[in-house]
Amino acid sequence: MFLPPVCLRCQVLLEVSRKNVDVIQTKSSAKALEPVNVYKADVWSCPNCQVSVAMFQGFVHRPYASEFRSGGKGKFFETIGSILERKINFLYWFERSSDRKRVREVERHAEEKIQ
Numbered sequence: 001m002f003l004p005p006v007c008l009r010c011q012v013l014l015e016v017s018r019k020n021v022d023v024i025q026t027k028s029s030a031k032a033l034e035p036v037n038v039y040k041a042d043v044w045s046c047p048n049c050q051v052s053v054a055m056f057q058g059f060v061h062r063p064y065a066s067e068f069r070s071g072g073k074g075k076f077f078e079t080i081g082s083i084l085e086r087k088i089n090f091l092y093w094f095e096r097s098s099d100r101k102r103v104r105e106v107e108r109h110a111e112e113k114i115q
């Protein structure tokens with residue numbers, strides 16, 4: 001049986017607050033911040049204090065989109081482009097918290113690849 005996390009502050013179980021969120025995993029280098037995989041996750045939130053976490057779906061955490069999977073890079077960047085266009089229901093998975101400031105690079109990267 002699956003048990004959700006317990007909120008450390010309120011000591012109650014987290015509840016699903018949003019389903020099927022796209023998580024864009026990025027690879028970070030000195031030169032660029034690139035999207036590499038996309039996973040599906042559900043957002044779990046504390047009903048009391050609203051602390052939230054994204055939990056990956058399923059037991060085998062395979063990306064549903066990747067530049068190395070069928071369709072190749074072109075199809076992958078089309079997927080990234082349509083997620084970014086939507087502007088909601090996605091989040092990034094950064095290697096480092098400082099990568100958050102470089103998010104525009106991911107968007108620019110996706111735009112370049114789908115043109």
Ligand SMILES: [Zn+2]
Nearest residue numbers: 007010046049
């Ligand atoms: Zn709480």
